[in-house]
Amino acid sequence: MRAVRLSVTAAATVAALAAVTGCTEKSDASGDDRVVEVTATDTKCEVSKKEFPAGHVQIDVTNKGSKVTEVYLLFPDDRIVTERENIGPGTSQKVTAEVKAGDYRIACKPGMKGKGIRQDVKATGTGKVAERDPRLDAAVASYREYAQEQADETLPKAKVFTDAVKAGDIEAAKKAYADSRIGWERTEPVAESFGDIDPKVDLREDGLEEGQDLEKDWTGWHRLERSLWKDKKLTDRDSELADQLVKDLEDWQNRVGKAEITPTSMANGAKELLDEVATGKVTGEEERYSHTDLVDFKANVEGAEKSYELLKPVASENDAALTKELDTQFAALDTLLDKYRKDKNSYEFTSYDKVGKADRKELSDAVNALAEPLSKLAAAVVK
Amino acid sequence: MTDATNPTDAANSTNAGDSAGRTDSAARTGSTDQADSTARAGSDSRTPSRRSLIGWGGAGLALGAAAAGGAVAATRSGDDVEPTAAGAGAAVAFHGTHQAGIATPVQDRLHFAAFDVKTTDRAAFVQLLKDWTEAARRMTAGHAVGEGAYGGLAEAPPDDTGEALGLKPSRLTLTIGFGPSLFERFDLADRRPQALVELPKFAGDNLDGNRSGGDLCVQACADDPQVAVHAIRNLARIGFGKVVVRWSQLGFGKTSSTTPEAQTPRNLMGFKDGTRNIAGTETDRLKKFVWVEEKDGPAWMTGGSYLVARRIRMNIETWDRTSLQEQEDIFGRDKGEGAPVGKAKERDKPFLKAMKPDAHVRLAHPDTNAGATLLRRGYSFTDGTDGLGRLDAGLFFLAYQRDVRKGFIPVQRSLAPDALNEYIQHVGSAIFAIPPGVRDKDDWWGRALFSKDPKEA
Numbered sequence: 001m002r003a004v005r006l007s008v009t010a011a012a013t014v015a016a017l018a019a020v021t022g023c024t025e026k027s028d029a030s031g032d033d034r035v036v037e038v039t040a041t042d043t044k045c046e047v048s049k050k051e052f053p054a055g056h057v058q059i060d061v062t063n064k065g066s067k068v069t070e071v072y073l074l075f076p077d078d079r080i081v082t083e084r085e086n087i088g089p090g091t092s093q094k095v096t097a098e099v100k101a102g103d104y105r106i107a108c109k110p111g112m113k114g115k116g117i118r119q120d121v122k123a124t125g126t127g128k129v130a131e132r133d134p135r136l137d138a139a140v141a142s143y144r145e146y147a148q149e150q151a152d153e154t155l156p157k158a159k160v161f162t163d164a165v166k167a168g169d170i171e172a173a174k175k176a177y178a179d180s181r182i183g184w185e186r187t188e189p190v191a192e193s194f195g196d197i198d199p200k201v202d203l204r205e206d207g208l209e210e211g212q213d214l215e216k217d218w219t220g221w222h223r224l225e226r227s228l229w230k231d232k233k234l235t236d237r238d239s240e241l242a243d244q245l246v247k248d249l250e251d252w253q254n255r256v257g258k259a260e261i262t263p264t265s266m267a268n269g270a271k272e273l274l275d276e277v278a279t280g281k282v283t284g285e286e287e288r289y290s291h292t293d294l295v296d297f298k299a300n301v302e303g304a305e306k307s308y309e310l311l312k313p314v315a316s317e318n319d320a321a322l323t324k325e326l327d328t329q330f331a332a333l334d335t336l337l338d339k340y341r342k343d344k345n346s347y348e349f350t351s352y353d354k355v356g357k358a359d360r361k362e363l364s365d366a367v368n369a370l371a372e373p374l375s376k377l378a379a380a381v382v383k
Numbered sequence: 384m385t386d387a388t389n390p391t392d393a394a395n396s397t398n399a400g401d402s403a404g405r406t407d408s409a410a411r412t413g414s415t416d417q418a419d420s421t422a423r424a425g426s427d428s429r430t431p432s433r434r435s436l437i438g439w440g441g442a443g444l445a446l447g448a449a450a451a452g453g454a455v456a457a458t459r460s461g462d463d464v465e466p467t468a469a470g471a472g473a474a475v476a477f478h479g480t481h482q483a484g485i486a487t488p489v490q491d492r493l494h495f496a497a498f499d500v501k502t503t504d505r506a507a508f509v510q511l512l513k514d515w516t517e518a519a520r521r522m523t524a525g526h527a528v529g530e531g532a533y534g535g536l537a538e539a540p541p542d543d544t545g546e547a548l549g550l551k552p553s554r555l556t557l558t559i560g561f562g563p564s565l566f567e568r569f570d571l572a573d574r575r576p577q578a579l580v581e582l583p584k585f586a587g588d589n590l591d592g593n594r595s596g597g598d599l600c601v602q603a604c605a606d607d608p609q610v611a612v613h614a615i616r617n618l619a620r621i622g623f624g625k626v627v628v629r630w631s632q633l634g635f636g637k638t639s640s641t642t643p644e645a646q647t648p649r650n651l652m653g654f655k656d657g658t659r660n661i662a663g664t665e666t667d668r669l670k671k672f673v674w675v676e677e678k679d680g681p682a683w684m685t686g687g688s689y690l691v692a693r694r695i696r697m698n699i700e701t702w703d704r705t706s707l708q709e710q711e712d713i714f715g716r717d718k719g720e721g722a723p724v725g726k727a728k729e730r731d732k733p734f735l736k737a738m739k740p741d742a743h744v745r746l747a748h749p750d751t752n753a754g755a756t757l758l759r760r761g762y763s764f765t766d767g768t769d770g771l772g773r774l775d776a777g778l779f780f781l782a783y784q785r786d787v788r789k790g791f792i793p794v795q796r797s798l799a800p801d802a803l804n805e806y807i808q809h810v811g812s813a814i815f816a817i818p819p820g821v822r823d824k825d826d827w828w829g830r831a832l833f834s835k836d837p838k839e840a
């Protein structure tokens with residue numbers, strides 16, 4: 001829907017320009033000063049202009065190289081304004097965005113790897129940018145803060161866990177394991193948006209790709225989980241893995257603030273957290289050795305609830321029936337989860353292998369009951 | 384949920400900017416379709432769009448035939464094409480005195496689902512029944528649910544799941560039923576029909592609780608399995624948070640027919656069974672054995688029926704090792720023609736005393752059961768293998784009747800000594816009250832049950 005709204009704005013802008021200059025409307029956009037033509041090759045990223053008026057901008061990309069490429073419009077701090085992936089050799093794509101005056105970069109990534117080949121560009125003037133509801137800007141800012149907090153709070157907990165691993169203290173490590181994952185599980189969609197961190201820290205055994213080696217390439221929490229609960233011993237390799245985990249989590253902590261977050265990505269991120277529950281936790285696949293699935297489950301729901309609470313002021317205006325339903329279903333799921341919890345503030349949950357088939361179905365039903373209306377939150381936010 | 388599945392509500396709650404967006408998108412779709420139809424000179428302007436034809440088996444041929452015959456097939460592309468009433472892919476009328484899917488000529492495929500009600504909020508449940516009715520009305524006509532499967536907001540999941548796009552209505556029928564356990568909710572106990580009894584335990588039953596019972600059921604029958612699966616999937620989706628799927632069953636190869644065909648379909652044992660099933664055209668027998676009359680009570684059930692569903696597992700491998708003579712003796716028919724013992728043709732009147740005393744036909748026949756007659760709509764099922772390498776297959780038995788106490792129960796009791804029992808086992812069981820049909824566009828499934836005075840409803 002946003003795309004449609006943007007193009008309406010763009011059409012109005014073009015019409016206004018035409019009126020001023022007395023020109024007839026141009027049907028061919030290529031002469032438009034709002035179109036930047038980008039010619040991407042395996043070694044170059046050529047732009048047709050380095051300055052364009054603020055407001056609506058269209059990037060016409062042609063890939064003349066031999067590799068699949070992707071193109072980004074970036075803020076100077078590398079936050080993404082807009083992007084387009086999978087532009088095959090010999091093909092063209094149009095990418096549009098709405099930008100305020102300021103400095104930007106266009107990056108081509110031949111092979112879709114690395115930092116890409118960059119060009120500095122500039123948006124000038126006072127072109128109108130469609131206003132976003134300031135409450136949504138506030139929601140994004142608060143969520144960004146929340147994501148950073150979760151990362152900041154996770155590091156010390158992760159260190160308690162990894163120190164125990166390195167000390168060879170299996171019991172202490174087991175005790176610290178689930179707790180060290182809570183902040184991550186609450187904000188997983190943000191971490192996943194970077195693409196490279198998630199597979200390093202949260203990969204499960206079956207997530208390895210063909211040709212990858214179980215002992216060499218499998219890192220992160222679940223590898224250590226296996227050592228602790230299945231192998232029941234800690235080796236030098238586990239100490240290395242512990243150090244690696246902290247390093248990767250520090251990377252997450254450093255980058256989380258730069259994540260591209262929008263109101264719809266928050267809404268859909270909340271839904272994705274429930275999807276994580278539905279596909280990984282309810283089945284007991286996530287924590288197959290430690291059976292601490294319900295801790296992750298709770299953290300996923302908390303993260304989803306955080307996004308929802310931040311978006312609710314706007315969503316409730318647009319679709320009151322939906323937010324009423326979401327309130328009901330969040331409460332129902334929380335109540336159900338409390339049945340498996342030591343007390344209301346504890347993260348000591350029943351071991352998932354002790355949760356019977358009928359109870360798992362009840363949990364699954366409650367997740368579906370929440371996730372289905374939650375999938376409609378994005379629409380309610382951008383209406 | 385409500386808003387999203389109700390086009391009117393959605394339109395009302397949409398702001399001007401959004402409407403513009405939607406109109407724009409609809410217009411684009413429309414023009415593409417128009418261009419396609421223009422290209423086919425002489426074709427009806429309501430001929431399905433090319434896009435909607437993608438996925439049809441032998442699309443070119445089907446299109447040619449449709450255009451030449453001037454026939455209009457309904458599409459699921461969200462446009463307002465009205466389906467015709469004729470042809471294998473046509474739509475079956477949703478509105479009527481009785482629900483479709485009972486006396487309707489049996490379709491080739493089945494997706495049957497039993498649901499448990501989770502909500503305790505009566506208004507929310509009633510709204511679900513209304514939402515389901517609207518979705519059923521659209522899907523049986525060959526339309527997508529709500530605002531369709533594409534063209535809406537890019538950031539949100541579409542209302543319709545989309546796998547039936549481009550498929551014909553395929554004679555989809557959706558039939559709802561209310562189980563005994565539903566009447567324990569929402570203060571409905573005094574409305575529970577006396578005929579809606581708990582089935583007694585029958586000899587040989589080995590019932591699995593996870594394949595039995597349910598507060599609600601929906602029977603989806605269609606000539607295309609994808610259409611039937613799509614229907615249940617979308618109803619389940621609309622129902623999340625209010626109802627949950629308790630169990631479901633896919634079926635194929637109808638095992639009985641409600642049309643007087645030359646050939647009765649065969650079950651997985653290779654036999655014709657149910658030759659004298661009630662045909663959809665036999666008004667008298669339907670009235671006598673299937674439809675609930677006002678005097679049967681309660682008032683809200685008038686025009687309805689009662690459904691018994693049984694998952695009957697067949698011991699396929701041992702059956703296949705049984706001699707032909709024994710197989711024929713067990714059924715009381717010959718395998719080739721399906722003729723009763725001592726007769727030449729399938730439809731010859733059976734002489735029951737010529738059959739073995741424990742022959743299936745002899746024990747199941749109305750003459751053995753004081754005239755008890757059922758309308759059967761069963762399907763074969765095969766759910767892969769059972770872990771011991773045996774085919775998990777059999778008959779998903781569906782029988783409609785005016786009163787279970789005079790229908791299924793006496794017949795099933797008299798089948799206790801059935802020789803067939805050595806080769807079958809009843810593993811799932813459920814019973815449902817099937818309310819009367821949805822009368823018109825303002826009516827909804829179960830309205831009379833949930834209204835204060837059903838006569839005024």
